[in-house]
Amino acid sequence: MSVSAPAGFRAMGVSCGIKPGKLDLALVHNLGPNFDFAAVFTTNEVKAAPVLWSEQIAKTDKARAILLNSGGANACTGPAGFSVTHNSAEYLAEKLGLSPIDVAVCSTGIIGEQLDLIKIKTGIDALTSSFDNDGGLAAQAILTTDSKRKEVLVNGNGYSIGGMAKGAGMLAPSLATMLVVITTDADLSKVNLSVLLRAVANKTFNRISSDGCTSTNDSIMLMANGSSKVSPTSDEFEKLLTEVCSSLANQLILDAEGATVFVELIVDKAKSENQAELVAKKVASDSLVKTALFGRDPNWGRVAAAAGSAGAGIDPNSLDVYFNEIPLCLNGAANGDRHRVKLNSETIRIRVSLNQGSAEVKFLTTDLSTKYVLENSEYSS
Amino acid sequence: MSVSAPAGFRAMGVSCGIKPGKLDLALVHNLGPNFDFAAVFTTNEVKAAPVLWSEQIAKTDKARAILLNSGGANACTGPAGFSVTHNSAEYLAEKLGLSPIDVAVCSTGIIGEQLDLIKIKTGIDALTSSFDNDGGLAAQAILTTDSKRKEVLVNGNGYSIGGMAKGAGMLAPSLATMLVVITTDADLSKVNLSVLLRAVANKTFNRISSDGCTSTNDSIMLMANGSSKVSPTSDEFEKLLTEVCSSLANQLILDAEGATVFVELIVDKAKSENQAELVAKKVASDSLVKTALFGRDPNWGRVAAAAGSAGAGIDPNSLDVYFNEIPLCLNGAANGDRHRVKLNSETIRIRVSLNQGSAEVKFLTTDLSTKYVLENSEYSS
Numbered sequence: 031m032s033v034s035a036p037a038g039f040r041a042m043g044v045s046c047g048i049k050p051g052k053l054d055l056a057l058v059h060n061l062g063p064n065f066d067f068a069a070v071f072t073t074n075e076v077k078a079a080p081v082l083w084s085e086q087i088a089k090t091d092k093a094r095a096i097l098l099n100s101g102g103a104n105a106c107t108g109p110a111g112f113s114v115t116h117n118s119a120e121y122l123a124e125k126l127g128l129s130p131i132d133v134a135v136c137s138t139g140i141i142g143e144q145l146d147l148i149k150i151k152t153g154i155d156a157l158t159s160s161f162d163n164d165g166g167l168a169a170q171a172i173l174t175t176d177s178k179r180k181e182v183l184v185n186g187n188g189y190s191i192g193g194m195a196k197g198a199g200m201l202a203p204s205l206a207t208m209l210v211v212i213t214t215d216a217d218l219s220k221v222n223l224s225v226l227l228r229a230v231a232n233k234t235f236n237r238i239s240s241d242g243c244t245s246t247n248d249s250i251m252l253m254a255n256g257s258s259k260v261s262p263t264s265d266e267f268e269k270l271l272t273e274v275c276s277s278l279a280n281q282l283i284l285d286a287e288g289a290t291v292f293v294e295l296i297v298d299k300a301k302s303e304n305q306a307e308l309v310a311k312k313v314a315s316d317s318l319v320k321t322a323l324f325g326r327d328p329n330w331g332r333v334a335a336a337a338g339s340a341g342a343g344i345d346p347n348s349l350d351v352y353f354n355e356i357p358l359c360l361n362g363a364a365n366g367d368r369h370r371v372k373l374n375s376e377t378i379r380i381r382v383s384l385n386q387g388s389a390e391v392k393f394l395t396t397d398l399s400t401k402y403v404l405e406n407s408e409y410s411s
Numbered sequence: 412m413s414v415s416a417p418a419g420f421r422a423m424g425v426s427c428g429i430k431p432g433k434l435d436l437a438l439v440h441n442l443g444p445n446f447d448f449a450a451v452f453t454t455n456e457v458k459a460a461p462v463l464w465s466e467q468i469a470k471t472d473k474a475r476a477i478l479l480n481s482g483g484a485n486a487c488t489g490p491a492g493f494s495v496t497h498n499s500a501e502y503l504a505e506k507l508g509l510s511p512i513d514v515a516v517c518s519t520g521i522i523g524e525q526l527d528l529i530k531i532k533t534g535i536d537a538l539t540s541s542f543d544n545d546g547g548l549a550a551q552a553i554l555t556t557d558s559k560r561k562e563v564l565v566n567g568n569g570y571s572i573g574g575m576a577k578g579a580g581m582l583a584p585s586l587a588t589m590l591v592v593i594t595t596d597a598d599l600s601k602v603n604l605s606v607l608l609r610a611v612a613n614k615t616f617n618r619i620s621s622d623g624c625t626s627t628n629d630s631i632m633l634m635a636n637g638s639s640k641v642s643p644t645s646d647e648f649e650k651l652l653t654e655v656c657s658s659l660a661n662q663l664i665l666d667a668e669g670a671t672v673f674v675e676l677i678v679d680k681a682k683s684e685n686q687a688e689l690v691a692k693k694v695a696s697d698s699l700v701k702t703a704l705f706g707r708d709p710n711w712g713r714v715a716a717a718a719g720s721a722g723a724g725i726d727p728n729s730l731d732v733y734f735n736e737i738p739l740c741l742n743g744a745a746n747g748d749r750h751r752v753k754l755n756s757e758t759i760r761i762r763v764s765l766n767q768g769s770a771e772v773k774f775l776t777t778d779l780s781t782k783y784v785l786e787n788s789e790y791s792s
């Protein structure tokens with residue numbers, strides 16, 4: 031169940047020696063007949079070479095192949111780094127009988143180190159000399175600190191959507207750059223794929239947050255080839271694509287680095303979705319809220335303080351905070367002893383009601399643990 | 412050397428039982444002849460009762476006394492909480508022969524719990540029934556998780572400025588709310604104190620950052636009584652006040668919760684001070700940068716990624732990053748093996764050169780340690 035499942039796609043993962051003994055290079059090849067392509071990239075001003083390259087590909091709205099590697103981000107690598115990306119795309123294009131402009135590239139791993147083009151070429155040789163088709167191996171080859179593959183397959187009416195992802199954050203995640211590739215055999219030649227992908231990404235990947243840091247390499251890519259000859263409406267496809275992206279977002283947050291608890295944060299009764307989102311983002315990335323969650327303390331006061339610091343125009347006197355649906359704060363003040371809420375399940379649900387309107391957003395996040403600090407102080411990215 | 416040193420001020424700290432056996436209530440009393448007053452408060456929309464009260468006092472530009480307590484923030488306490496602040500000010504005013512509008516109030520401690528007015532009144536009785544004058548005890552009484560008092564005294568030409576502080580963060584700090592009281596016997600009746608205090612606070616307290624969280628209670632207050640009969644120029648006083656605030660800011664960051672290293676972060680060659688500040692703030696609060704520092708890893712890549720995510724319009728190809736003045740990244744790419752820099756001193760100096768102009772800011776920050784996580788998961792605020 032992955033990117034190789036929709037008809038007319040071939041995906042594979044191999045080991046090319048960037049991470050000795052481990053899978054580290056993947057290919058997703060679109061065999062057509064259509065080559066519609068859309069992508070969303072990191073907002074970081076420091077963009078990795080593969081992001082700069084793939085942004086150019088995305089401008090054409092077409093792509094026939096995506097080459098992905100783990101073990102090196104190819105970020106902060108200067109002109110030499112860009113040349114490695116460019117040459118990799120060129121070499122793969124040659125092997126597949128394509129033009130370099132048909133080939134998008136994604137990288138993830140350590141910042142500031144050059145990738146070895148010779149190893150990548152060897153990997154491309156392996157990826158293109160057999161016809162093995164295994165989306166699972168592709169999904170495996172893009173992992174870094176992830177503990178498991180993230181894959182999904184959703185079936186529509188006569189077509190399907192497959193997806194794979196790696197990382198542990200929002201589109202603004204952690205060192206664990208988020209890479210997402212989605213394939214579908216639906217015919218979307220009449221849909222504005224780029225607008226649709228951005229809208230869905232904003233409501234899924236942008237609503238998960240582990241440490242609030244923004245990677246230099248984040249990329250979400252969607253390829254549609256129309257081989258099913260089914261043309262869903264934009265609305266119908268958006269619904270299924272949201273299902274795909276939500277599933278991957280969930281898998282990402284469940285595997286977030288150092289997380290000891292999974293947090294569902296709902297901000298509701300907001301004036302607007304934008305207001306709700308501002309508050310949710312702030313609460314979900316607040317170190318004091320997150321350390322309290324690590325301590326399993328239903329510390330609604332820290333949640334209220336974080337909500338107030340979002341600059342979202344909340345009314346402190348109409349703020350309610352629920353932990354596991356128990357109201358610990360009503361109208362901005364304590365409502366009984368907070369220790370009556372025991373946070374001993376695997377998931378904690380926090381609800382912040384602004385009581386200013388009817389808009390609502392849901393965010394997924396984690397705690398801030400000693401394990402997170404240790405992992406990120408020992409691992410270099 | 413503290414708030415009681417300038418002529419015409421009396422300061423004292425007592426134990427009133429909020430924190431049994433510890434000093435927890437302080438008074439700073441201005442005996443005149445002038446009662447000029449200015450204050451800067453938290454930007455959090457969820458403001459504690461004493462902040463709401465003191466904001467009203469600050470509008471008059473006059474105050475004769477400041478009452479401060481630790482052990483309870485009186486935030487998220489509703490109308491009952493506001494009533495405690497109001498009644499405390501009223502009771503102190505009565506004892507000192509003042510009007511309640513002459514009395515500013517500051518609180519720090521746990522959010523969401525009511526303060527006991529009876530205990531506070533007992534404390535006010537003690538503070539007003541003797542003439543003991545000890546700024547050190549006042550500075551002691553406002554501490555929470557602080558490991559030591561923060562005090563400073565600077566002498567001008569015929570006048571002096573005393574200051575005390577508690578907390579561990581920027582004006583947007585941690586659970587360790589930042590409270591600052593500054594007293595001076597200079598005559599500043601012709602100076603716009605409020606504008607001056609805000610300008611100095613922005614360049615000192617707002618350029619230290621521990622965890623980037625914003626408290627509900629932060630307050631910086633300045634009282635000037637003119638008893639020295641010396642009227643310094645605004646520029647002259649600003650220089651000395653900056654010295655006072657820089658010293659307190661340094662003391663705060665050196666005592667930041669869970670910090671294992673002290674970080675001096677310089678962002679220079681920026682287009683504007685605003686651009687430099689945006690970048691510095693982002694780098695200083697980035698979890699990945701801070702965990703790397705905990706691991707004593709000169710991880711310039713994380714610094715570059717954080718700088719790029721500030722939305723400050725930097726040019727990634729002209730970015731230089733220095734650790735302890737050794738250039739590890741030049742023009743946005745690696746410059747030699749970063750492990751040649753050993754981060755084994757008590758202070759780490761990081762310099763980020765944007766090479767887009769000539770503006771510069773200096774920020775003080777700390778690492779993100781397992782100790783920080785443990786302290787903040789165990790301590791309730």
